[in-house]
Amino acid sequence: MVPQSPALVVVVPLISAFLTLLLGWWRKGLSYPITIIALSLSFLASMHCLYTVLTTGTIHYYLGTWEPPWGIEYVVDHLNGFILVIVSFVSLMVAISSRRVVEKELPEKIVYFYTLFLLQVTGFLGIVITGDMFNLYVFLEIASLAGYALIAVGEDGAPFASFNYLIFGTIGACFYLLGVGYLYISTGSLNMADLAEILPALYQSKVLMVAFAFFLVGVSLKMALFPLHVWLPDAYTYAPSAVSALLAPLMTKVGAYVMIRILFTVFEPRFSMELIPATTILGWMAAGAILFGALLALAQSDVKRMLAYILVGEVGYIALGVGLANRNGLTGAILHILNDSIMMLALFLIVAAIMYRSGNREIPSLRYMHRRMPFTMATLVIAGLSVIGIPPTCGFFSKWYLVLGSIDANKWVFVAVLLISSLLNVILFFRVIENAYLEPREEEAHEGVEAVVAIEEAPLSLLLPILIAGAGILSLGVLSGEIIASVIRFAIPAGF
Amino acid sequence: MFDFILSKYNYWIYIILMMIGFYAMIGKKNLVKKIIGINIFQTAIILFFVSTAAKKGGTLPIIEHAHGHGSHAVEAASYINPLPHVLMLTAIVVMVSTLGVALAIAIQIYRRYNTLEEDEILEQRKWSHNLLR
Numbered sequence: 001m002v003p004q005s006p007a008l009v010v011v012v013p014l015i016s017a018f019l020t021l022l023l024g025w026w027r028k029g030l031s032y033p034i035t036i037i038a039l040s041l042s043f044l045a046s047m048h049c050l051y052t053v054l055t056t057g058t059i060h061y062y063l064g065t066w067e068p069p070w071g072i073e074y075v076v077d078h079l080n081g082f083i084l085v086i087v088s089f090v091s092l093m094v095a096i097s098s099r100r101v102v103e104k105e106l107p108e109k110i111v112y113f114y115t116l117f118l119l120q121v122t123g124f125l126g127i128v129i130t131g132d133m134f135n136l137y138v139f140l141e142i143a144s145l146a147g148y149a150l151i152a153v154g155e156d157g158a159p160f161a162s163f164n165y166l167i168f169g170t171i172g173a174c175f176y177l178l179g180v181g182y183l184y185i186s187t188g189s190l191n192m193a194d195l196a197e198i199l200p201a202l203y204q205s206k207v208l209m210v211a212f213a214f215f216l217v218g219v220s221l222k223m224a225l226f227p228l229h230v231w232l233p234d235a236y237t238y239a240p241s242a243v244s245a246l247l248a249p250l251m252t253k254v255g256a257y258v259m260i261r262i263l264f265t266v267f268e269p270r271f272s273m274e275l276i277p278a279t280t281i282l283g284w285m286a287a288g289a290i291l292f293g294a295l296l297a298l299a300q301s302d303v304k305r306m307l308a309y310i311l312v313g314e315v316g317y318i319a320l321g322v323g324l325a326n327r328n329g330l331t332g333a334i335l336h337i338l339n340d341s342i343m344m345l346a347l348f349l350i351v352a353a354i355m356y357r358s359g360n361r362e363i364p365s366l367r368y369m370h371r372r373m374p375f376t377m378a379t380l381v382i383a384g385l386s387v388i389g390i391p392p393t394c395g396f397f398s399k400w401y402l403v404l405g406s407i408d409a410n411k412w413v414f415v416a417v418l419l420i421s422s423l424l425n426v427i428l429f430f431r432v433i434e435n436a437y438l439e440p441r442e443e444e445a446h447e448g449v450e451a452v453v454a455i456e457e458a459p460l461s462l463l464l465p466i467l468i469a470g471a472g473i474l475s476l477g478v479l480s481g482e483i484i485a486s487v488i489r490f491a492i493p494a495g496f
Numbered sequence: 497m498f499d500f501i502l503s504k505y506n507y508w509i510y511i512i513l514m515m516i517g518f519y520a521m522i523g524k525k526n527l528v529k530k531i532i533g534i535n536i537f538q539t540a541i542i543l544f545f546v547s548t549a550a551k552k553g554g555t556l557p558i559i560e561h562a563h564g565h566g567s568h569a570v571e572a573a574s575y576i577n578p579l580p581h582v583l584m585l586t587a588i589v590v591m592v593s594t595l596g597v598a599l600a601i602a603i604q605i606y607r608r609y610n611t612l613e614e615d616e617i618l619e620q621r622k623w624s625h626n627l628l629r
Contacts, residue, residue, distance in 0.1 A: 134583055134586075138586055138590070141590045141593075141594070145590075145593055145594065145597055148597050148598075148601065149597055149600075152600075152601045152604060156608070156624075157621060159601050159604035159605045159608065160605055160609075160617055160621070162601055163527060163530075163598070163601045163602065163605060166594070166597065166598055166601065167521055167522075167530060167534070170521075170534050170537075170538075170594055171518070171521065171537075173590075174537055174538060174541055177541055177587065178541060178544070181541070181544055181545055181548065181580075184548070184579075184580070185548045
């Protein structure tokens, strides 16, 4: 078991996906426990990978014992070991929470839902763990195809949103594939470590510049970086609650990981920063994403749609850290991958809980919510404070590093953008919290039925992950110093 | 100049096909035409990869029964590179599954809106949105 853990991370959910389908035809009720067991095993395996990396260094796993330049290699270093744990933890939490939600929203399709869910997670884990460019493309497509199908089964409007996502996603994946092709014709290799050794001699070649441009656009499409985010708000608003809770924290983060890998591991920082001003462009796109996401979120009255626009802004934070391309900026970006996954997990699960109990997501309809769902709403406040960036919560620390990085890079505009977006987030979340917590004005209270609202919390399977995520936001904030010192410090790509 | 185009004609065809597919995906209003665009785009990529592997006068990359017989016959210049072909086999699988998912979603859309024209769907969606308010 132990030396095989890198393979098990991916193989267990993959095989369980087929097992779920086969056993699900026989007994519908089996699909949920199989999913939970598979994702728990995958989580344990990725924990073991991270532990091995922390104690003994980078793991190289040769699939079928074919050696790297020819065979496919799984590489776990500090960066992707860290992200593996995030991905498998978040997907386990969403799987636990999905029980009642899926029974209510998709009663006919439970078995297929869990099959696709596991394939989706397989795709994410594969993208993160692989050390081979073409293998990454295959996993990217597994994740995307499962995502299109999962989104399409949502509420009214979901199929159309999913179709738009499919068009954009396919363009992104095809561009990525073309990039792989251009790299292959100039180097004859598909292995990331091998490419990183061969490429520096060819940095003047125009073919590499074309490949790099294809990668940048393709990955930006997949991670929904402004202005290529247009597919995201619709797709994540209309998707079933459990699907948005899985995709929103992970798809964009995995895309951000791929971007960091290509910019700083496959190509050297020297290439991405000096030979092509890619990081500068990325920084400005990110600044646009942060402002634009927050401003458009202000215009929404649907909570889930508002969160989708906030997510566009959050992608901007990560891209900004990458675009700053200095030590503090990258620390902020990698820390924000962790923090934002937990924050988005909490927020989208809360929306799932609100939908489960009231069936309505408009902000004004949140009245009396703090009496009906006290714990869920308390977590909403914590997550909101974290998105704004108030000190004890984790969101503060990643923003702090991003601000430090902007100052180091002498880009005061970005400092201003970060502060303005924090202020906009204050407005966004206080609008929600005001509606959920404040009592209606007196004249309204007299008109309506007297407020006797019984506590009607979300079901335990849903409440538990929400509370864990809420506790996670607080404890990650407290522990962020430790996390940076023990993991992220080593995860920053060489050359910074 | 003309020689330059003619000698690399397969790459030019790849670029033209890719642009046709790209235009259909972005510009066309009909969902089925968009799906056809996806297919043309992906086929163009396959043409590109296979072109990169091709060699004038190259033979099959099989050692047994090859020209010159035996393992000493391995001479990269005279064999067509098999790797891009293998990659494209995988890409074809991805392409077929994308097509399947896209068609399934298009069927869902047709059942809901009774049309596959994007502007008519947007019109209906706007209308139902206003009704809800």
